Amino acid sequence: MTLERRPDALTPEAAAQAPESPGLTVVIPTFNERENVAVLVDRLETVLAGIAWEAVFVDDDSPDGTAAAVKALATSDSRIHCLRRVGRRGLAGAVLDGMMMSAAPHLAVMDADLQHDERLLPRMLALLDAGQADLVVASRYLEAGAEPEGLSPSRRLGSRVAVAIARRVLRADISDPVSGFFMIRREAVDRVAQRLSDQGFKILFDIIASQPAPLRIVELPFDFGRRRAGASKLDSRIVIDYLGLVFSKLSGGLLPPRALFFALVGTCGLVVHLISLRIGLALGLAFISAQGAAAVVAMTSNYLVNNAITYRDRRLHGWKLITGYLKFCGLCGLGLVANVAVAGLVHQFEPIWWLAGAAGALFGAAWNYVTTFLAVW
Numbered sequence: 547m548t549l550e551r552r553p554d555a556l557t558p559e560a561a562a563q564a565p566e567s568p569g570l571t572v573v574i575p576t577f578n579e580r581e582n583v584a585v586l587v588d589r590l591e592t593v594l595a596g597i598a599w600e601a602v603f604v605d606d607d608s609p610d611g612t613a614a615a616v617k618a619l620a621t622s623d624s625r626i627h628c629l630r631r632v633g634r635r636g637l638a639g640a641v642l643d644g645m646m647m648s649a650a651p652h653l654a655v656m657d658a659d660l661q662h663d664e665r666l667l668p669r670m671l672a673l674l675d676a677g678q679a680d681l682v683v684a685s686r687y688l689e690a691g692a693e694p695e696g697l698s699p700s701r702r703l704g705s706r707v708a709v710a711i712a713r714r715v716l717r718a719d720i721s722d723p724v725s726g727f728f729m730i731r732r733e734a735v736d737r738v739a740q741r742l743s744d745q746g747f748k749i750l751f752d753i754i755a756s757q758p759a760p761l762r763i764v765e766l767p768f769d770f771g772r773r774r775a776g777a778s779k780l781d782s783r784i785v786i787d788y789l790g791l792v793f794s795k796l797s798g799g800l801l802p803p804r805a806l807f808f809a810l811v812g813t814c815g816l817v818v819h820l821i822s823l824r825i826g827l828a829l830g831l832a833f834i835s836a837q838g839a840a841a842v843v844a845m846t847s848n849y850l851v852n853n854a855i856t857y858r859d860r861r862l863h864g865w866k867l868i869t870g871y872l873k874f875c876g877l878c879g880l881g882l883v884a885n886v887a888v889a890g891l892v893h894q895f896e897p898i899w900w901l902a903g904a905a906g907a908l909f910g911a912a913w914n915y916v917t918t919f920l921a922v923w
């Protein structure tokens with residue numbers, strides 16, 4: 547006897563009772579949106595009447611209890627799902643996880659704070675259904691001269707710059723490639739899922755940039771309203787994340803965004819080192835002592851800046867900040883030894899000073915990046 551149930555084992559009566567499987571999954575990332583979820587579900591219900599839909603809320607364990615609020619709704623409505631992610635933070639990763647839960651042919655992504663006009667959803671779906679597009683983006687910039695009122699002046703400028711860079715990199719004529727509101731065929735996400743970065747905010751940009759063949763994109767204009775309750779989680783560090791993603795894409799995905807930040811921080815560390823050395827010498831230290839002190843200053847600032855930017859999603863605090871620092875110094879010390887050893891080796895075979903020096907430095911930097919990634923953060 548076998549316990550396995552084959553799909554064709556479903557009796558016609560059972561099949562008739564099983565609810566229709568959704569044709570549309572709306573993925574909604576949340577962080578501290580408790581006040582907004584019920585209103586959003588209400589609005590979805592109204593606007594998607596007659597459509598088989600489901601909503602997947604992906605909550606990063608919000609302290610305000612958003613997940614509990616969604617689950618309360620889910621007990622009386624089987625179309626509502628909540629994925630509560632524990633110990634993780636990040637918009638792109640949350641959206642990606644939500645998308646991976648879906649078996650529907652179409653996926654929509656929208657914010658929970660009601661800044662995205664849900665009345666666009668049926669039109670987006672109609673465009674995908676009619677086979678006129680693979681991706682429909684709700685754009686904040688489609689109307690000439692339109693300025694989204696939901697953004698502060700500095701965010702507006704930042705957003706414009708991001709859009710300009712994205713257009714260059716994507717080589718797609720799209721006015722708002724960083725929009726957080728879009729609908730896409732699930733297969734278009736599935737085929738690039740493994741290539742998508744879970745860091746940062748720019749999931750749409752990443753999906754478009756990762757496609758093997760260009761997607762057919764249609765944009766619809768909408769007014770980006772003000773958020774209803776709570777506060778935005780986007781801050782200046784998001785811009786940094788975004789630049790990392792753009793660079794990563796420019797390197798053909800070879801280098802993760804983190805590696806680029808690590809290298810950037812290391813380069814700035816060199817400047818810090820030289821300034822410290824100058825100060826040490828001005829204070830009358832002997833060259834060797836000043837060089838040693840400058841190295842410690844640079845290493846410490848590199849550690850703190852990497853902790854704040856490169857690894858901001860797994861930032862170390864308190865006691866761990868100190869043990870992490872000791873590990874970081876130990877590993878970078880070994881990196882220095884490896885750097886000199888490699889440079890010496892290269893120099894033996896090919897006595898070109900800059901080639902040997904660069905090879906050593908590169909090896910040392912790669913060593914530092916990989917070992918501190920594994921052991922410290």
Ligand code: GDD
Pocket residue numbers: 574575576577578579604605606635636637640656657658659661705724725726727747748773777778779780
């Ligand atoms: N799960 C999860 N994890 N959700 C998050 C996180 C996170 O770390 N950070 C933000 N969210 C959720 C918010 O709760 C909200 O539903 C949505 O993602 C958008 O976050 P906001 O903080 O409201 O972003 P915004 O309105 O400032 O930014 C909008 O414009 C950006 C482009 O400028 C959003 O639409 C972004 O998606 C968009 O990229």
Ligand code: MN
Pocket residue numbers: 657659661773778
């Ligand atoms: Mn918002």
